[in-house]
Every structure is written in structure tokens, then in C-alpha cells.
Amino acid sequence: MDDAVKQPNDRALRNGLVGVGVVLIFDGSGGMKRVEPGVDHAAAPANGFKLIVGNSKAPEFKIWLRDELGEFNSGLITAPTSRSRCTVMDDKALIVLRVVRPGAAPQDVGRQFLTVWIESNRVIIASELNILDFLGLSKVDQPHHAPVTPADLIARLALRATDRLEPLIEMLGERLDGIEETLITHSTEKAQDNLEQLRRTLISFRRLVWPQRDALSTLEIEDLSFFSDRDRLRLRDAAMRTARIGDELQALSERAVLVHEEIIDDRAEQMNKAMLLLAAVTVVFSPLTLITGLLGMNVSGIPLADHGAAFWFVCILLVLIGGGIAMWMRKLRWF
Missing domain, CATH: 1.20.58.340 (Magnesium transport protein CorA, transmembrane region)
Known part of the structure; x- marks a missing residue:
């Protein structure tokens, strides 16, 4: 039996999912270049910043984080978490965002977290998610549409996370429409079962969306010296779009409550008819x-x-x- 250790594929190596990660340098004008990790590379331009992406479970990346940021800060980045949040320390920030799995069903959105360490000219992302593909930065020969500031990068991450949520919200709305159609045919028992599952799913979505909105809003209002007015506007747009998803979830929840009341009224009417008979x-x-x-x-x-x-x-x-x-x-x- 072959006991050879399975080697990671080229795509995982190229996107920083194994090893010490990948380094990208952004010039602040929409351009970027890739630099091999583990060597002395050029610093980011005065108006640009540096992005380091690695797998939060990779031992090599954890060692690099500990050597670069210290035991305490590296522990904050790689520690397991269950909610989105934002923490500001001096002139640095740590933000945790939650992203649903690609192609996930509404009742199983998964728990893919990405932790972002933000400094004036450097951003470190630790996640099991393929960040370069997620942001569309996996190819170096990109048009000049790369992020221009750390805040722009965070805003793009949040917007991409919202993009994955929107199809699932539409699916939840269609399911609620189906439950209402089932009620028209007086299939109350079947509608009740489907509605209970839908309401549980809506609760899990609210737990995902509202903390993410709060984290983005916190990052926007914090007094970080390297955030410009344009950066704060971008973060505000991302927070507002996340809030809009939250409002849609709230509207679906209210509709679900009305449907639940309709089911109760229908059952009460059936019981009244039986008692009258x-x-x-x-x-x-x-x-x-x-x-x-x-x-x-x-x-x-x-x-x-x-x-x-x-x-x-x-x-x-x-x-x-x-x-x-x-x-x-x-x-x-x-x-």
C-alpha cells in the first residue's frame, strides 16, 4: 500500500491555501503584483498596501503570524469564532467576517470565517476560504481594478459576502410563497412543518447578517488615521447593503409570523366548525x-x-x- 503523503495541488499552493501563504502588493492606483513569500520583498508603495493571505489552519502560516505579530495578536487572528466582530487596537483593526459556502442551501449556510488584520500599509487575511478566487485576484495579469486601499479591500470582501447571500434570500422568499400557496389548498399540517423549518433558517440568517453589519459600521466610525473619507464611504456602502439584506430577512420573518397566524386561525376555524357540528x-x-x-x-x-x-x-x-x-x-x- 502506498504510504506516500498526498501533495497539495498547484492551485492550492498558488492561492495560499497551504504553506506560508501568498503576498500581493497593491500600488494604490488599481494595479497589483505578486511577490513570493519567505523572501525579502519590496515594501508597498507610499499610496499602496500589502496583502498577505494564508490558511488559518496551516502550521507554517501560524508560525509566520506568531513571528510577525506576536503571540497575543496571532492568537486573535487564528482563534476559532462564531460571530462577526470588529476590534480596534491603537491604529490597527481586527475584523471577522462570515461567508456562506459556495452553492450552499439556505438551511445549511456553513461557517466559513475570514479574519482580517488591518494596518496602514498592510492587510493580513487568515481563512480556510480561497480569498484570491473570492475577490477575483487569483490572476496577476489583472486589469487595473484591484483594491486601492485597505478599506476598499474590506468593502469588497463584505460586498462579495453579500452577493452570496442574495440568491439564498430569494430562495427563502420563494419557499414562503410556496407555503402560502399550500395554505390555499388547506394543507395546513404540511404548511406548518415547512414554516417551522423556514423560521429556523431565518433565525440563523439573522445571526449571520446583523453582526456583520455591526462590524462594518464599527470599522467605519473608528478613528483610524489611514482611513480617508472615501474609505469610510465605501465601508458605509458595504454596511448599508448588508443592512438591506437584514431588512429583507426581517420582512420575511414578519411575513412568516403572519402566515403562522393564518395557520392558527385556519385551525381555530376548523375546530369551531367541528364544535358547532x-x-x-x-x-x-x-x-x-x-x-x-x-x-x-x-x-x-x-x-x-x-x-x-x-x-x-x-x-x-x-x-x-x-x-x-x-x-x-x-x-x-x-x-
């Missing part, structure tokens, strides 16, 4: 039961006790009384 049957048969009970007493003096056709006479009487009560209830629109 039972009440009508009770009203019809109560006097008949009284009459038959009186005639069935084991005492002397019962009328028609010795008459041969007494049974049929009583039956006809009961039918007439029951029919009369039913007609009277029908006239009152009880059923």
Missing part, C-alpha cells in the same frame, strides 16, 4: 333521548305500553321532532 347533534338528540328515556321506564302507566303499533308511533314522533329541530337550527343558520 357537535353542538347541533347534541341539540337534536337531547329531546329525543329524553322522550325515549321516559317511555323506557320500568313502571306502570306508560302510555301505549300495550298497543301493538306503539313502537312505530314513537319512531315517527321522534323523526318529526328531530326533523323539526333540525329545520329550526337551519333557519337560524347554525349549520
Whole structure:
């Protein structure tokens, strides 16, 4: 049996998913170039910045982070997390964003996090996600449309994360439409099951979107010296777009509540109809039961006790009384 260790493919190496990562230098005018990691490379231009991307699980990248940023800061970057957040330390910032898996179903969005360390002329991204493909930077011979500032890079990350959410929000809206159509056909039980699953999914989406909006808003309002007005505008746009997704989720949640109330009303109406039918049957048969009970007493003096056709006479009487009560209830629109 071949015990050779499986070697990573060229694509994983090229995109920094294994090893010490990948280094890109942006000139601040929309251009960029790639520099091999592990060697002394040129510093970023005065108006540009440097991007280092690595896998947060790769041992080589963790060692590089510890040597570069220290034990405490490197631990913040690689520590497991469950929510988006933004932390500012001196003139540096740490922001955690959550991205859904490509092609994920609404009920299983996954937990792909990317942690970004931001300085005036350097950005470090630690994530198991293929960041270069995610941002469209996997090819070096790009047109001059690369990020021009660290804030521009963060805004693009947030917008790409939102782009992955929008199709899932549309799918949730279509599912809610399907539940409403199911209610029209009075399939209440099936609609209730689907609605419960949809509401759980909406809750998980809100847990994803709202902290991300708050993290972007926090980064925008923090007093970082290297953020320009244009940078803050870009971050505000990203936060507003994330907030719009949150508003759509809130609207879907409110619709789901209305559908749930409609299901409850439908069930209450069905129960009321059943109770009305039972009440009508009770009203019809109560006097008949009284009459038959009186005639069935084991005492002397019962009328028609010795008459041969007494049974049929009583039956006809009961039918007439029951029919009369039913007609009277029908006239009152009880059923």
C-alpha cells in the first residue's frame, strides 16, 4: 500500500491555501503584483498596501503570524469564532467576517470565517476560504481594478459576502410563497412543518447578517488615521447593503409570523366548525333521548305500553321532532 503523503495541488499552493501563504502588493492606483513569500520583498508603495493571505489552519502560516505579530495578536487572528466582530487596537483593526459556502442551501449556510488584520500599509487575511478566487485576484495579469486601499479591500470582501447571500434570500422568499400557496389548498399540517423549518433558517440568517453589519459600521466610525473619507464611504456602502439584506430577512420573518397566524386561525376555524357540528347533534338528540328515556321506564302507566303499533308511533314522533329541530337550527343558520 502506498504510504506516500498526498501533495497539495498547484492551485492550492498558488492561492495560499497551504504553506506560508501568498503576498500581493497593491500600488494604490488599481494595479497589483505578486511577490513570493519567505523572501525579502519590496515594501508597498507610499499610496499602496500589502496583502498577505494564508490558511488559518496551516502550521507554517501560524508560525509566520506568531513571528510577525506576536503571540497575543496571532492568537486573535487564528482563534476559532462564531460571530462577526470588529476590534480596534491603537491604529490597527481586527475584523471577522462570515461567508456562506459556495452553492450552499439556505438551511445549511456553513461557517466559513475570514479574519482580517488591518494596518496602514498592510492587510493580513487568515481563512480556510480561497480569498484570491473570492475577490477575483487569483490572476496577476489583472486589469487595473484591484483594491486601492485597505478599506476598499474590506468593502469588497463584505460586498462579495453579500452577493452570496442574495440568491439564498430569494430562495427563502420563494419557499414562503410556496407555503402560502399550500395554505390555499388547506394543507395546513404540511404548511406548518415547512414554516417551522423556514423560521429556523431565518433565525440563523439573522445571526449571520446583523453582526456583520455591526462590524462594518464599527470599522467605519473608528478613528483610524489611514482611513480617508472615501474609505469610510465605501465601508458605509458595504454596511448599508448588508443592512438591506437584514431588512429583507426581517420582512420575511414578519411575513412568516403572519402566515403562522393564518395557520392558527385556519385551525381555530376548523375546530369551531367541528364544535358547532357537535353542538347541533347534541341539540337534536337531547329531546329525543329524553322522550325515549321516559317511555323506557320500568313502571306502570306508560302510555301505549300495550298497543301493538306503539313502537312505530314513537319512531315517527321522534323523526318529526328531530326533523323539526333540525329545520329550526337551519333557519337560524347554525349549520
